[in-house]
Amino acid sequence: MLSKPILKQSIQANWKLWLIITIVASTILSGFIISYDAAGFASIAAAAEGTAFSNILSSLTSLLGSLENFYKLISVILGIVYVVFTANNLVVNEVDSGSLAYTLSTPIKRSSVILTKSLYLILSVTLMYLIISLAGLGASQLQFNNVTGYPITDDVKAAAETLNQEERYLSERLYLIQEDEHAMREAAVARDMDTEAYAIYLEDLIRNRSYKEAAEIITDERWDIYEDDDDMEDSDIEITTEELLEQPEMLLTSNDALAAGARIHGISINDYRELVVGEIDALEVVEFENTEPVEEETPEIEPVETEENQEETDETNENEESEEVEETVVVQDTVASTPQREVSEDNAELLLQTVIDSSATALDINSEQVRDNLTFIKDPTALALSTQTTGLNTDQIIMMANHAMVSSARSVDRALEFDVETYFWLSLGLLLLILAMSSISFFASTLFNRTGLALAVGGGIPFAFFLITMIQQLMDSANGLEYMTITTLFDTDAILSSGEFGWGLVALGAIAFVLYTASNILFTKKDLPL
Amino acid sequence: MAYIEIEHLTKDYGKGRGIYDVSLEIEKGEVYGFVGINGAGKTTTIRHMMGFIKPDEGNVSIKGLDATKSSAEVKRYVSYIPGEINFPGNTTGEEFLKEHIYLSGRGSWERAQELIELLQLDATANVHAMSKGMKQKTAIVTALASDADILIMDEPTTGLDPLMRDIFIDLLKEEKEKGKTIFMSSHIFQEVEEICDRVAVIQQGRIIEVVDMKNIRYNKNKEYRMEFKSEEAFKQFISLGYQINRVKPEDLQVFVQIHDEQINELIQSLKSFDLVYFKEIKVHFEDYITEVFKEDV
Structure with missing residues (x-):
């Protein structure tokens, strides 16, 4: 049975730490979300495609994926700080100092004392992570409007x-x-x-x-x-x-x-x-x-020749990068009526890079600027040089530029998508992980009569789990470490990629349930040095 | 069945520490003292009474309720002063007192205020900022204001100055008059002697003696000490055949034990002797216990 006075006392003794951790974690999560640079990450990831970094960066190409460090490390250590100190405060500290004697010299049953204290810890952790999740949700909605509808780009x-x-x-x-x-x-x-x-x-x-x-x-x-x-x-x-x-x-x-x-x-x-x-x-x-499976984006080669345009282009070329050339967008290279090269999946990236570099050279700006704004490729001066360096015709290049622009824009859109279901599972998984951590601390707090020992075991184990996870994240390779920490049961990768993660969460819930139950039984039976 | 009954209580912590086969009966309205040196097992016995620890063997019953199994129910009749005092929560003394009175479901804030006044306690201080003496006073106020039938106190006078100790003893006498049953441990024999009806003596976990204080306070066998002026008189008195406990021939002193009924006879006999002085030797509980311990060792 729940004891209201004990609950009140628990809140009075622990609300400050709760509030601080809740505010800090909410702020960090909101900050991560608000500062998420979809376009930036999308372009970095696109640049790194096929390289060794692509694996690391792939998680950054979506808003929720970019939060992995928050879910695996930051919120976990903040949660551990809260649960370790609170669990200690709730039980072993009162036993060690002897103040529990006063609580137990009133007609309140031991079982309801420990039940109330367990529930305080469980509910305060739940409320904390609910607030943190809602803060993240709110931040995303305010910044990108992507929670309740389509992102406002x-x-x-x-x-x-x-x-x-x-x-x-x-x-x-x-x-x-x-x-x-x-x-x-x-x-x-x-x-x-x-x-x-x-x-x-x-x-x-x-x-x-x-x-x-x-x-x-x-x-x-x-x-x-x-x-x-x-x-x-x-x-x-x-x-x-x-x-x-x-x-x-x-x-x-x-x-x-x-x-x-x-x-x-x-x-x-x-x-x-x-x-x-x-x-x-x-x-x-x-x-x-059933011929070659032509994708929509694959350029179809139908060069249109216009001598006048070509001359005009040459003139503008000499006039340097004048803004007026915008009206002469459809420009064709004379020599490229038949392309010397086909664009295929294999060489597309390389060709695009060459086109970008050529455009940059032609327009006397640097490649980064071109990459940021691919419309530069369509500048007649740039086109002229690009056709020479790549052997593609202008249509192919324009098609390529369009394709690059569309796919980059689409990946930005995708990055900004906020899958409420994925977010729910991430939040729930995190909550279960922290509850499992809290059950370890709480159990140690009821098992031992000395604060120091309880802190060493009940704080040491969760902290060791955290350290192992951190090392694992840094090394980014599986070498058996993942079997040594319960954070593995909270599989953020699987949640983000819609893989199988359910049993891990069930296991975390089971750990919490078993240890909290054991704490309750233990405390009602143990000898208390009061 | 006694009001509080401790039967064959045994808790063995190993290495000779613990309590062994402790049996005590405390009657309603009695003030029961529990003495012994540090580490003798006083606190362990009290923890059993409060249901904080479970006995290896034996049991404690309070008002017919098992102190271990019905621990919470027993607390409806019991107030407690722990040996080491710390208060829960982060509140002022006043807030703690009010909360405790509320949680106990008995007692009154008015009584608490009276006691605060009497003990000159500043109850507005935070419980964690209190000195040892203040904590002790707060604990006393808490226990007495909650108006329980039974008071169980583990060395309640530690940290009190002599003046406060006297006030506390008076308060206990008041409680006794109200019909409260009081069980208190102590290692200060003087205070035990002053208010207790019976005193159990515990040594190395075993009860070695239960003393009825009436026998000490109203002992009809008294001892008198006298010194004679001459050796002649000294020798002559010895030959009279009174029960002589001790003689000091060099000082011409004699220690005579005599029952109150015979005191006139003794005084008649002494008329014919030339005395330097004649006085009663009072037996204190402390002396008594010291004797008991000496015999035991």
Whole structure:
């Protein structure tokens, strides 16, 4: 049975440390989230692709992935500090100093004393991590608006201003940007793209979102159908966006899914149905021909020759980087009517780098600036040099630039996605880990009668776990260390990559349950030197 | 059945430490002293009474309730002063007192204020900032203000100055008049002698003697010491046949033990002798205990 006076006393004695740790952890998490530089990480990760660093950086390419250090180290050590000192304060300190004699000389049962103290620790830890999680959620929502809706990116902000619409409203109706030329221009500039690349990006984004929402609805419908079917695994029932992209015909079976997709496009259900049918046909053609599986982005070589343009380009070339050349975007290289080279997956990265370097040389700026704003590649001067150095024709280069811009923008978008479910599991896993740590401290606190010994064991074990985790994170390799710490049971990598993590969390919960129960039994039976 | 009954209580901590086969009976309304040197087993016995530790063998019952199994229920009738005092929480003395009175479910704040006044305690200080004496006073106020039927106290006068000790003894006498049962351990024989009805003596974990203080206070066999002026008189008196405990021939002194009924006879006999002085030798509990310990060793 719970004892209110004991609870009150526990709160009075421990609230200060609780408050400090809660504030510190919330601030650090919020700080991590607010300072997350999606574009920066995305470009670093893109640059490091295929190198030894890509593994390390891959975790940084999403907002939640970038929080791994917080979940594995910072919040763990803060939690350990709280639980170790509080667990000591609650039990062994009162036994050692003898002040528990007063509590036990009143008609309060020992069992309710220890139960209340256990519950205080469990509930205070739970509340602490709930507040920390909510702070993170709030920070992300305030900074990126990505918790309750689609992230409000710079282009949406710019377009919202132009269209005089609410950012929030517009972020759910991107087709409104498509419909307005002025908004398109502003939005493109905001994302460091030209209108051409931005149009491709926006179209791609809308298409993806419509499929994503449709996939969710189809999954829900399938849940209703197959819920009681034992033969169906959860993953069989679930339809992911990728699966739907491969088999768009699934869309046609669900009116709700069509409606959702149509809403994203801002068109009628019938129009959307036609759009989907068109995509199905396109897929079938590809499958039927079964030639090289050409990806959409693969440039098709149809060079358009215009002598006048070429001359004009040469003139501007000599005039140096004049801003007026913007109107002569469609420029073609005379010699490159047939490309000397094909762009393939293998050489794409290398070619892009060469193009960037050439553009930088041509425009007399450095490569970083070009990488930050790939529209420089489309500058006629830059194009001229690039065609020479790479042997590609201008269309290929422009296509390549567009592709690079779109994919970089898309990876920024992806990085900013806030998967509430993943966040929930990260938060719950962290809470269970800290509860398991607290149960170790609490057990030591009830087992021993001397503060020093209890602190050494009840603080030493969780701290050792933390140190092992830290070493493991630093070395970034598995060499058996992971079997020596319970933080391994909280598998952030698996949670972030939607892998199998459930049993680890169950084990953490079990550790906490067993040790808290054992503490309760032990304390009611042990001899107290009071 | 006695009000508080300790039966064959044994707790062996090894290496000869612990208590062995301790049996005591304390009646309602009695003031029971528990004496012994440090480490004799006083605190261990008291911890059993409070249900803080479990006996290896034997049991303690208070008001018919098992002190170990029904520990929480027993506390409805018991107030306690621990041997080493520390208060829980981070509060002032006053707050602690109020909280404790509330938790005990008995006693009154008015009584506590009276006691605070009497003991000249500054109860507004934080309990952690208190000196040993202040803590002791606070503990005394806590125990007495909670108005329990039974008071169990482990060396309650440590840290008190002699004046405060007298006040405390008076307070205990008051409690005794109210019909409270008091069990207190002490190593100061004087205070035990002053208020206790019975005293148990514990040595090396075993009860070696239970002394009824009436027998010491109202002992009818008294000892008298006298010195004679002449050796002649000295020798003559010895020959009279009184029970003589000791003689000091060089000082011409004689120690005579005699029952109160015979005192007139002795005085008649002494009329014919030339005396230097004649006085009663008072027996104190302390002397008595010292004798007991001496015999034991």
